[in-house]
Amino acid sequence: MMFGNTQTESGDNKWRGQLDRFVKANQQDLAALFWGLWLENGASKGTIGIDLQPAPHFVYCPKEAVENLNDKVENRLQEILGIVENHQPEVEVVMIGIGKGEIKLIQFAPEPAPPDCFEQVGKDVDGLLELLEQRMSESLAN
Template identity: 50%
Template structure:
């Protein structure tokens, strides 16, 4: 019996599911990281991302690159671009997951809000990045390794 899902589609689905689970399990620390990065560059126009390949790690996605990508794919990312354009770092977290030429936006409103998460966690940005990347590497399988 076949499931109707090719191995490529199954791998694509798997990283997305694992990314969602990772975000849920680490929502407060991700909110703290997002706010800490915002404090470092309050006028910046980059969005925090997670690149799953070759191993899961954080990236920044400059607005100009997202606009260029949207144009390249005939405006198919317009909904995601609206989310990016209207993102409010004071009250919500926005992450872009990237793998195999695919992109997934994850947006949520943590309780407490990101500034309070940053204060509660009490760690600097570099420490948060290191800790979260270590967790990511055990929680998310790279599709190229699946």
């Protein structure tokens, strides 16, 4: 993966702004999904990711894969690794956005907390995945 220096929302970095807007508009449902998946798997499968290619979908980013990527990019992901390793799932959501050969950390502390979001949404993990992937395809597809 390559990392660009520009942070503008034109060209290849447009996906970052689109992803930010999607996350902001769907915080409670994302928090509910995050908590539901955490209950099922804990950290055993890695960090939840939103992969924008070829169409937006959820994936797991295994810890080893992120560590290997960090080695390849001269430890420029060290901060992301620290956040992923030390996050508190009952308070905050941590995901990795993947797009255009780059990654982006997604981190937020929803109100209410993730366990309460999961309870209030009233959908199971499969229902949340379906709902959010549909919304992603509508708002993030190029």
